[in-house]
C-alpha cells in the first residue's frame with residue numbers, strides 16, 4: 022500500500038524502532054466485525070443461530086469478527102437491524118463511555134451511527150440519546166440506521182455543535198465526541214483518507230476538534246463523562262487535542278479507565294505546545310496534565326485486530342450547581358412545550374395533535390398488544406413519541422424520538438420505525454418468512470405477497486425479526502416496505 026511520503030517520515034520519527042512493526046501492520050489481513058443488537062436478540066442466541074463464522078471482539082460486549090467469506094450486509098437480518106456492521110476498533114469508544122440505562126447521552130458527531138447505535142444498546146431503551154450530525158446527507162443516513170436498529174429513545178438532530186450547545190447547558194450525563202479527523206487509522210479501509218492526507222489537513226482537523234470540544238464541554242453536567250475519539254495516529258489530533266483542552270479546562274481531568282486487551286497508552290512525549298500554552302498554567306499542573314495522557318488509549322493495528330484509533334475518557338468535576346440548573350431547565354421546557362403546542366406555534370396545533378393521537382390509539386387498538394411509552398408530539402403530519410419532555414424549538418430535528426406514523430386524512434399509517442421497534446408478541450397480526458425464502462426476497466424488492474383471510478396492519482418478519490408493515494385485505498398482503506429501502 023502506497024502511504025503519503027510525509028506521513029511515513031513523520032511516523033518513522035515518532036515510532037523509532039517500532040516503525041517496522043507498524044508498517045508490517047499494513048500487510049495484515051483487515052478484520053471486519055458486526056455488533057449484535059440486544060434489542061432484537063441476545064449475543065448467545067445469535068451465536069447459536071448465526072450462519073457466520075464469529076469470534077468475539079475482546080473490548081465490545083456484543084461485538085464479533087466475522088469470516089472473510091461472510092456477507093452479513095447482504096443478509097435480510099441486516100435490514101431487520103439484527104446487527105450493525107462496524108469496524109472493530111471503533112467499538113471501543115461507546116464501551117469506554119460506560120453508559121447506563123436512564124442516562125442522558127449526547128453523541129455529537131454521530132453519522133453514520135456506529136457509536137450511537139452502540140450507546141443505545143447500553144441504554145436498553147431508557148433515558149435520552151441525542152444523536153447529532155452536522156452534515157445533512159450524513160444525518161439522514163444516521164437517522165435511517167437509528168430506525169433500522171429499532172431504537173426507542175433517540176432524538177436525531179442535524180446541527181453544528183455551537184447551535185446545539187445553548188439548548189442543552191450542563192444537561193448530559195455522558196457525551197461522545199467522535200471527532201472528524203485526518204483518518205490516518207483508516208488508510209487500509211478508505212483509500213480517500215490516503216489521497217486526501219496532508220499536514221495542513223491534520224492541523225485543520227486539530228483546530229476543529231478544539232472548537233467541537235469547547236461546545237461539548239458546555240453541554241456536560243458536572244460529574245459527567247466525555248469520551249473523545251479519533252481514527253488517526255496524528256498526536257496533534259489525539260494527545261495534543263486532549264492536553265490543549267485540559268489546560269483550558271481545569272474542571273476536566275482524564276478518568277482512569279481499565280484498558281482492554283491490546284490497548285496501548287497515550288504518548289505525552291509526542292505533545293508539542295507553544296510557549297504561551299506552557300506558561301498558561303503552573304509547571305506542576307502542566308506536568309500533571311501531560312502525565313494524565315498516559316491514561317488515554319491508542320489502538321494500533323499492529324497490536325490488535327482492528328484499525329487505528331485513539332480514545333480519551335474525561336471527567337468533569339462534580340458540583341451541585343450544575344445539577345440544579347439542569348433540573349430547573351427541564352421543568353421550564355416542559356411548561357414551554359405544553360403552552361406552545363410544539364413545533365409551529367400556530368393555533369390549532371394542540372388539537373391537531375390530540376386528533377392524531379386519537380387516530381393512533383384507534384390503530385393501536387386494532388393492531389398492537391403492547392404500545393410504547395413516551396410523550397406524543399406532532400410534527401406536520403408525522404406523529405412521534407418523545408422519550409422525555411424536551412425543547413427542540415429552533416433546532417433541525419430529523420427524528421424527535423420514535424416515529425409512530427403519519428396522519429393522512431382521518432386515517433393513521435404506521436411508520437417503518439414503529440415496525441422495527443416491535444416484536445411478534447407486541448402485535449395482533451404477524452407473519453414470518455425464512456431469510457432464504459422466495460417471499461422475503463420478493464418482499465424486500467417491494468412485491469406484495471399472498472395474504473390470509475384477515476384484515477389490517479400486519480408485522481412482516483424474517484426468521485422472527487421484524488422487517489416492516491404489510492396490510493392484509495382481500496387475500497393480499499400489501500407491501501408497505503419503504504420505497505427508498507427496496508432492493509432490486
Ligand SMILES: C[S@@+](CC[C@H](N)C(=O)[O-])C[C@H]1O[C@@H](n2cnc3c(N)ncnc32)[C@H](O)[C@@H]1O
Pocket residue numbers: 111129130131132133134135136137154155156159181182199200201202229233
Ligand atoms: C468520525 S465521524 C463519526 C462516526 C460516527 N461516530 C460513527 O461511529 O458512526 C465524524 C463526523 O463528524 C462530522 N463533522 C464534521 N465536521 C464537524 C463539525 N465541525 N462539528 C461536528 N461534527 C462534524 C462528520 O460529518 C462525521 O460524520
